Each structure stands twice: as C-alpha cells, then as structure tokens.
Amino acid sequence: MKTFKTMWHNIRRSPYQALAAIMVMMLTFLAVSFLTFLIFGSAKAINYFESKPQVTAFFRNDTKQSDINELEAKLRDTESIASVKFVSKEEALKIYQEQNKNDPLLLDLVTADILPASLEISTVKIADLENVYKTLKSSPLIQEVIFQKDVVSTLTSWTSALRKVGLALVVVLSLVSVFIMATVIGVKVSQKKEDIEIMRLIGATNWYIRWPFILEGIFYGFIGAFIGWAIATGALLYSVPFLSSFLKGIPIFPVPLLFFAELLLTEFILAGILGAFSSFLAVLRYLK
Amino acid sequence: MIKLDKVSKKFGTGTLALSSIDLTIENGEFVFLVGPSGSGKTTIFRLITRELLPTEGTIIVNDWDVAKLPKHKIPHLRKRIGVVFQDLKLLLDRTIFENIALPMEIAGINIIEAKNRIEEVLEQVGIAEHKEKFPIQLSGGELQRVAIARALALSPDIILADEPTGNLDMDTSWEIVKLLSLINQKGTTVIMATHNAEFINSLAKRVVSLDKGHLIGDVKKKKKTKENKL
Numbered sequence: 001m002k003t004f005k006t007m008w009h010n011i012r013r014s015p016y017q018a019l020a021a022i023m024v025m026m027l028t029f030l031a032v033s034f035l036t037f038l039i040f041g042s043a044k045a046i047n048y049f050e051s052k053p054q055v056t057a058f059f060r061n062d063t064k065q066s067d068i069n070e071l072e073a074k075l076r077d078t079e080s081i082a083s084v085k086f087v088s089k090e091e092a093l094k095i096y097q098e099q100n101k102n103d104p105l106l107l108d109l110v111t112a113d114i115l116p117a118s119l120e121i122s123t124v125k126i127a128d129l130e131n132v133y134k135t136l137k138s139s140p141l142i143q144e145v146i147f148q149k150d151v152v153s154t155l156t157s158w159t160s161a162l163r164k165v166g167l168a169l170v171v172v173l174s175l176v177s178v179f180i181m182a183t184v185i186g187v188k189v190s191q192k193k194e195d196i197e198i199m200r201l202i203g204a205t206n207w208y209i210r211w212p213f214i215l216e217g218i219f220y221g222f223i224g225a226f227i228g229w230a231i232a233t234g235a236l237l238y239s240v241p242f243l244s245s246f247l248k249g250i251p252i253f254p255v256p257l258l259f260f261a262e263l264l265l266t267e268f269i270l271a272g273i274l275g276a277f278s279s280f281l282a283v284l285r286y287l288k
Numbered sequence: 289m290i291k292l293d294k295v296s297k298k299f300g301t302g303t304l305a306l307s308s309i310d311l312t313i314e315n316g317e318f319v320f321l322v323g324p325s326g327s328g329k330t331t332i333f334r335l336i337t338r339e340l341l342p343t344e345g346t347i348i349v350n351d352w353d354v355a356k357l358p359k360h361k362i363p364h365l366r367k368r369i370g371v372v373f374q375d376l377k378l379l380l381d382r383t384i385f386e387n388i389a390l391p392m393e394i395a396g397i398n399i400i401e402a403k404n405r406i407e408e409v410l411e412q413v414g415i416a417e418h419k420e421k422f423p424i425q426l427s428g429g430e431l432q433r434v435a436i437a438r439a440l441a442l443s444p445d446i447i448l449a450d451e452p453t454g455n456l457d458m459d460t461s462w463e464i465v466k467l468l469s470l471i472n473q474k475g476t477t478v479i480m481a482t483h484n485a486e487f488i489n490s491l492a493k494r495v496v497s498l499d500k501g502h503l504i505g506d507v508k509k510k511k512k513t514k515e516n517k518l
Contacts, residue, residue, distance in 0.1 A: 197377075198377045201366065201373070201377065202366060202438070203365075203367040203391060205360075
C-alpha cells in the first residue's frame with residue numbers, strides 16, 4: 001500500500017516527466033495496435049482468397065456429363081487438390097441471377113443454356129495452382145480456365161513486406177520507449193538519491209527501494225498502452241463503413257469485441273514488461 | 289556485543305582512518321567515543337553498520353561477522369542497530385510521524401502495530417505534539433530527538449549516536465544525553481560519539497578515546513558532579 005502511495009507521490013511531483021513517459025508509450029502501442037490490425041486483417045483477407053475456388057474451369061457447351069464426372073473424379077483423387085466443386089449450368093444461372101438481382105434487363109437476356117458449367121477447384125498449396133491450371137488448360141473438354149494466383153501472391157508479398165516494416169517500427173519505438181522511460185525515471189531516482197541512501201542506511205533492501213519506481217514504470221506503460229489502444233481502436237471503428245465498402249466481400253467486419261479485449265490485455269502485459277524493465281534499468285546504477 | 293579485533297581502515301585516498309583497533313563493548317553498556325574531528329569515531333560507526341568494509345581485522349556484532357556478511361543480510365544487521373547520524377538524515381518531505389515510521393515500514397511491520405510503537409517512541413523522546421509537523425518546522429534539539437526516535441523505532445539492541453549534541457546549546461545537549469542514558473538503562477547498548485568534555489567528566493560512563501585513528505584510552509569514569517544521578 002505504502003509502495004503505491006510512494007509511486008503516486010513520485011508521479012504527482014513531476015507531471016511533465018510523467019506526461020513524456022506516457023506519450024512515448026502511447027506512440028509505441030499505437031503502432032503495435034495498428035500493426036496488429038494489419039496482420040490480422042491481411043491474414044483474414046489471404047485466408048479468404050485462399051479458401052475461394054482458386055481455379056475455375058469452364059466446360060465447352062457440348063461436353064457430356066459423363067466426361068465431366070470422369071474429370072471431376074480424377075481431380076478428387078489428386079493429393080494436391082483440397083476441394084472440387086461442380087457448378088452446373090442451372091446453378092451458374094442462379095449465381096448470375098443473385099449477382100444481378102437488381103438489374104432485370106440483364107436477367108432477361110441470360111438463360112441457363114448460354115452459361116457454361118464449371119469446376120471450382122482449390123489446392124492445398126498455392127504453388128500447385130500452376131500444375132492444375134496447365135492440366136485443365138490442355139484438356140479438350142475445357143473452354144477456359146481462370147485462376148487467382150496473382151491476387152493471392154501479390155497480397156501475400158505486400159502484407160509480408162508491411163509486417164516486416166511494421167515490426168521494425170515497433171521494435172525501434174519500443175527501444176525508444178525504454179530509453180526515454182529509463183531517462184525519465186533515472187532523473188527521478190537521481191532526485192531521490194539522498195532519500196535512497198538514508199533508506200539503505202536504516203535497513204531498506206534494494207527491492208524496497210526499487211518497487212515504487214518499477215510500479216511507476218508499469219503505470220506509465222499501462223496508461224500509454226491504453227491511450228494508444230483506444231486511439232487505434234477508435235480509428236478502426238470509425239473507418240469501418242469505408243473499409244467495408246473498400247474490402248467488399250472479404251469477411252473482416254464486424255471485428256469481434258473479444259479481439260479488442262485480447263489486444264488490450266496483450267498490450268497491458270507488454271507495456272508492463274517494458275515499463276518495469278525501463279525502471280529496473282534506471283534504478284540499477286543507484287543500487288549497486 | 290560489539291567486538292573490533294585489530295581493525296584498520298585505509299581509504300582509497302591513502303588516509304589511514306583507523307589503525308589496529310581492539311575494542312569490545314558488552315550488551316547494555318553506555319560508551320562515550322571521544323576524540324577530535326578526524327580521529328575515526330564516525331568511521332567506527334560506519335564499519336559497525338557495514339557502510340564501510342575494514343581494510344584489516346574483524347568486526348563482530350551480535351554474532352555476525354560484519355565484514356563477511358552477505359549483501360542480502362546487511363539490511364538485517366542495520367535493522368538491529370539504530371543510528372543517530374551526525375547530519376540526522378531525516379526525510380524532509382515526510383512528517384515527523386512518517387520519518388519515525390520509516391524503519392518500521394521498511395521492516396514490513398503492519399500499520400496498527402507500527403502506530404502504537406511510534407506513539408510510544410514519540411512520548412519517550414518528548415515530541416508527541418510535533419508528530420504532524422515537517423522537519424523544517426522543528427528546532428535543532430527537537431530534530432535530534434526525532435533522529436533518536438527513529439533510531440529507537442525498531443527497538444534495536446544497539447544505538448550509535450554520532451555527535452548528537454554537536455550543534456545544540458548546553459541545556460538541550462544535556463536533555464539529549466539524559467534521553468540516551470534512559471534508553472541505555474532499559475537495556476540498549478549505547479555508543480555516543482562526542483568531543484564534549486563536560487559530559488565525559490560528569491557522567492560515570494566508559495570512555496573510549498581515539499586520536500588519528502589510534503585507540504589511546506579506554507577508562508570507566510567515576511561519578512563526581514551534579515549530573516551523577518544519571
């Protein structure tokens with residue numbers, strides 16, 4: 001209890017130093033929050049594209065059902081293929097009607113006859129797409145083959161680069177936080193040098209002296225992390241309408257509340273560790 | 289018991305602060321440690337509390353070999369020795385009550401138990417009415433009493449008082465010496481560093497004399513003046 005009182009006393013004595021420590025922690029955790037959103041969002045987007053039928057093969061109009069079944073069975077037996085789905089002309093029409101339900105003119109013009117039957121195939125690994133594409137392309141039954149390899153690989157390379165840059169930014173900001181916090185707390189320790197000496201002379205252990213400063217570091221970490229998290233979460237929630245229309249069809253939103261709670265908890269743990277470590281560093285040189 | 293066996297202390301600057309000191313102080317004794325400035329009085333106190341390490345010799349305090357005490361045991365030693373520092377070393381941003389509570393807080397004593405003990409000590413040294421004040425609001429004699437009260441808080445076996453009357457007028461000085469004498473009568477070993485000849489000559493106490501780091505005398509004085517009732 002007394003340790004908390006001393007910590008609070010130290011904070012109130014130097015509000016500007018406290019503010020500097022909180023601001024730098026806030027910046028770090030703002031970056032951590034945005035990076036987390038980016039990592040989870042991009043992972044969901046990649047999953048979405050990967051789980052979509054990645055190769056769609058359209059049959060020629062005159063292809064017999066028995067030939068289609070034979071090809072489908074052959075594909076199902078291939079190890080590298082995760083799933084095969086047959087879409088008949090009628091099902092294709094239904095999909096077309098669903099996609100264009102607001103445009104009666106387009107609906108009138110199209111019948112099941114002019115839509116080709118197709119196979120939607122996804123592979124276990126993206127790398128196998130090329131082989132499946134080539135096999136299908138060479139089949140006389142197939143009129144056209146399309147696949148989304150480019151979308152997924154472009155997205156993967158972009159998010160991987162963003163993750164690396166983001167992680168580097170977080171590491172640099174964390175280091176800056178540790179150094180600034182250690183400096184701020186170091187100044188406070190220095191101001192209390194005489195008191196520390198007195199306490200040691202009357203029997204205080206190093207931990208008795210350390211605790212208020214360590215708690216102070218954790219306090220700055222918590223407040224900074226909370227503000228950073230709140231700003232990032234607020235910004236994300238504010239931009240949901242825009243992002244939803246931009247990422248149409250990709251099921252990222254709504255983001256579950258549990259995700260935000262878990263992020264906050266993780267950030268509190270990280271902030272606590274950063275704060276405590278910085279204070280420990282600051283006090284270390286006075287308690288040799 | 290405090291036992292210094294051939295203790296020498298040489299500082300990094302080359303100054304020999306103590307030279308081969310042999311000194312034994314039994315439990316419950318009152319000892320005046322006398323000598324001019326720089327004679328080594330404060331150095332002995334600092335060695336006993338392990339603020340300094342001896343260059344040579346051994347120091348035994350209550351069965352602890354002080355020089356060989358592991359670092360984590362030093363706080364235990366210091367809790368058993370109450371020190372009245374020459375410069376008092378009070379925390380200026382804490383009240384008198386909080387200053388006296390500090391050793392108890394450090395020892396992890398619960399607040400209710402601590403409160404009763406602090407009240408008791410405040411009464412004992414006669415500054416109960418000042419407990420809510422800050423050090424800056426008190427006179428020299430009162431501050432000296434606060435320092436003694438803080439040294440007494442944990443009921444230590446030993447009190448080391450380093451020139452506790454140094455900056456005080458004669459009447460106040462006598463009050464402080466009486467107070468230390470009363471504490472000693474209750475069983476606490478008291479070592480008081482001073483260079484005030486009047487106390488030494490007036491009180492029937494053991495006097496250990498130092499000069500330039502050498503022990504030059506160790507005598508038990510006989511009662512002879514108005515203060516011999518102490």
